[in-house]
Amino acid sequence: xxxxxxxxxxxxxxxxxxxxxxxxxxxxETLDFIPALHVKDVYKSFDYKISKNNGSSKxxxxxxxxxxxxxxxxxxxxxxxxxxxxxxxVDLKIREGEFVTIVGxxxxxxxxLLNIIAELDKPDSGSLLIRGTVNDINNALSTKxxxxxxxxxxFPWLNVQENVEFGLRIAKVHKERRRQIADxxxxxxxxxxxxxxLVYQLSGGMKQRVAIARALAIEPEVxxxxxxxxxxxxxxxxxxxxxxxxxHKTTGKTILFVTHNIxxxxxxxxxxxxxxxxxxxxxxxxQIDIPRPRDPESPELYEIKKQVLREFEGDLQIAKRK
Amino acid sequence: xxKENDNDNSAATLATTSSGAGKRSSLRxxxxxxxxxxxxxxxxxxxFLAVFVGLWQLVTLLELWPKTLLPPPAQVAxxxxxxxxxxxxxxxxxxSLWRLAAGFAISIAVGGVVGLAxxxxxxxxxxxxxxxxxxxxxxxxxWIPFSILLIGFNDFGILFVVVMASVFSVMISTYGxxxxxPLIYIRASKNMGAHGFAxxxxxxxxxxxxxxxxxxxxAWSFAWHAxxxxxxxxxxxxxxxxxxxxxxxxxxxxxxxxxxxTIFAIGLLFxxxxxxxxxxxxxxxxxxxxxxx
Numbered sequence: 384x385x386x387x388x389x390x391x392x393x394x395x396x397x398x399x400x401x402x403x404x405x406x407x408x409x410x411x412e413t414l415d416f417i418p419a420l421h422v423k424d425v426y427k428s429f430d431y432k433i434s435k436n437n438g439s440s441k442x443x444x445x446x447x448x449x450x451x452x453x454x455x456x457x458x459x460x461x462x463x464x465x466x467x468x469x470x471x472x473v474d475l476k477i478r479e480g481e482f483v484t485i486v487g488x489x490x491x492x493x494x495x496l497l498n499i500i501a502e503l504d505k506p507d508s509g510s511l512l513i514r515g516t517v518n519d520i521n522n523a524l525s526t527k528x529x530x531x532x533x534x535x536x537x538f539p540w541l542n543v544q545e546n547v548e549f550g551l552r553i554a555k556v557h558k559e560r561r562r563q564i565a566d567x568x569x570x571x572x573x574x575x576x577x578x579x580x581l582v583y584q585l586s587g588g589m590k591q592r593v594a595i596a597r598a599l600a601i602e603p604e605v606x607x608x609x610x611x612x613x614x615x616x617x618x619x620x621x622x623x624x625x626x627x628x629x630x631h632k633t634t635g636k637t638i639l640f641v642t643h644n645i646x647x648x649x650x651x652x653x654x655x656x657x658x659x660x661x662x663x664x665x666x667x668x669x670q671i672d673i674p675r676p677r678d679p680e681s682p683e684l685y686e687i688k689k690q691v692l693r694e695f696e697g698d699l700q701i702a703k704r705k
Numbered sequence: 706x707x708k709e710n711d712n713d714n715s716a717a718t719l720a721t722t723s724s725g726a727g728k729r730s731s732l733r734x735x736x737x738x739x740x741x742x743x744x745x746x747x748x749x750x751x752x753f754l755a756v757f758v759g760l761w762q763l764v765t766l767l768e769l770w771p772k773t774l775l776p777p778p779a780q781v782a783x784x785x786x787x788x789x790x791x792x793x794x795x796x797x798x799x800x801s802l803w804r805l806a807a808g809f810a811i812s813i814a815v816g817g818v819v820g821l822a823x824x825x826x827x828x829x830x831x832x833x834x835x836x837x838x839x840x841x842x843x844x845x846x847x848w849i850p851f852s853i854l855l856i857g858f859n860d861f862g863i864l865f866v867v868v869m870a871s872v873f874s875v876m877i878s879t880y881g882x883x884x885x886x887p888l889i890y891i892r893a894s895k896n897m898g899a900h901g902f903a904x905x906x907x908x909x910x911x912x913x914x915x916x917x918x919x920x921x922x923x924a925w926s927f928a929w930h931a932x933x934x935x936x937x938x939x940x941x942x943x944x945x946x947x948x949x950x951x952x953x954x955x956x957x958x959x960x961x962x963x964x965x966x967t968i969f970a971i972g973l974l975f976x977x978x979x980x981x982x983x984x985x986x987x988x989x990x991x992x993x994x995x996x997x998x
Contacts, residue, residue, distance in 0.1 A: 503895065536892070581990060
């Protein structure tokens with residue numbers, strides 16, 4: 384069996400006979416492994432200002448509001464503040480060059496976690512350790528962890544080439560060098576023919592390819608992908624999965640990939656992390672040691688999928704009972 | 706693109722049938738400039754003008770009003786040529802355009818800076834925007850008495866009115882355009898290391914450009930309205946508005962109509978040639994023209 388079920392960095396291990404053995408193994412592992420990225424005990428909650436006037440209520444983001452709060456909201460006549468917990472002490476270590484996928488139901492805080500890692504959002508408490516040292520959040524934004532968004536976020540006033548060069552231009556890289564690097568990555572994503580094209584002329588898949596090239600051109604340490612292929616059709620998504628696996632292999636970048644699609648998560652990841660919307664924390668981790676490219680139809684993957692799904696179902700049931 | 710090819714083809718077929726050389730080159734020119742001078746467009750405009758002038762001629766022939774009050778087109782044409790030959794029209798246009806350019810430049814500079822300050826300081830932005838909206842709807846001509854007493858009958862008095870008419874439009878459009886830049890662009894560029902001035906220059910300004918152009922176009926038209934009004938009432942012995950006022954004083958209706966036509970033509974020219982083209986360029990780059998094409 385190539386599947387090893389582990390959750391070495393949290394204290395929620397439930398297992399039987401080989402408990403002792405596994406703990407030993409974990410100790411060994413933690414000793415010779417300084418994570419490239421360590422999200423340490425991150426807590427995050429959002430404040431909502433809710434006001435109700437004449438029966439119409441205004442909420443900044445309905446997704447994260449629990450049913451009690453909604454109830455409260457419908458009964459209230461004046462504005463009040465409420466806070467909603469999104470991440471409850473998440474602790475996550477990521478190795479150099481590892482491809483980690485994070486999967487969870489909507490509203491479980493997976494995007495928030497990614498935003499915190501990208502420093503687009505600040506945690507309430509907890510820290511981000513890069514190779515064992517605490518990252519100074521007050522520093523100017525680092526370009527070591529580049530985010531790829533669901534909607535490509537390409538700049539429509541620039542063409543493909545200029546979009547890919549954007550980060551380098553900000554970093555004041557020389558024009559010729561910029562062009563060289565951009566060409567390299569545009570070629571890597573197979574869009575050399577389209578380097579002069581404008582953003583609106585590209586298909587959804589091509590846009591995401593440009594977004595990947597743009598991120599790679601900055602030569603980041605970690606690629607953060609927030610449901611990057613969610614808006615694409617199945618065929619394009621399959622193709623991009625293959626290409627992403629290829630890019631991971633050639634560049635050796637650490638990739639953190641958030642998705643709500645279980646198939647996608649187990650097809651791509653070295654490690655699949657299941658976030659729970661009830662615990663607001665990591666519920667389970669699955670180490671997947673099947674070599675890539677993986678066959679989505681293979682029985683091993685199917686087995687893992689069933690187990691991941693089981694974690695999901697529990698989550699949904701608890702949510703329903705609430 | 707297709708149209709151009711069509712024209713090229715027809716030019717080529719004409720060449721093979723060895724038709725007149727002049728005809729061929731004119732066709733080729735059309736092909737090159739097809740988006741500027743479409744033959745059907747030109748024909749439509751010519752037809753419209755012909756009908757308009759014809760109706761005008763007809764009304765004057767009916768003699769509902771005396772000729773001095775409603776002169777026929779030919780007389781207005783003579784008046785235009787007179788104004789051109791004695792240089793007063795050229796000087797008037799030059800003066801007016803100079804004032805317009807100066808006032809408009811001041812408006813863009815001041816409005817842009819204040820608009821950005823409104824984005825930067827939220828409290829100021831909120832109060833200033835309601836204040837500016839009030840002044841945006843304020844009739845520019847109502848500034849004229851204020852300007853005459855404060856500054857006097859000179860170029861600066863006119864400039865003041867022009868600036869007051871257009872500055873708030875620039876201010877509000879800058880404020881709105883920058884505030885409405887999609888957050889995802891800002892997040893993405895911050896993530897790629899852009900901050901401070903670089904963020905502003907490489908992301909905020911280009912992202913705001915399409916709506917900025919709309920605001921500037923509106924500001925220009927406000928400035929133009931205000932300029933002619935101010936020139937008529939703040940007498941400085943030059944400018945199109947002044948020539949218009951002189952025409953009224955001498956009961957010279959054909960001069961009045963001649964200047965009106967000039968004002969109309971300048972307004973149209975600026976809007977079509979500068980602003981429309983600028984807007985088209987930006988829109989096509991952003992891919993916002995998909996429905997129109």
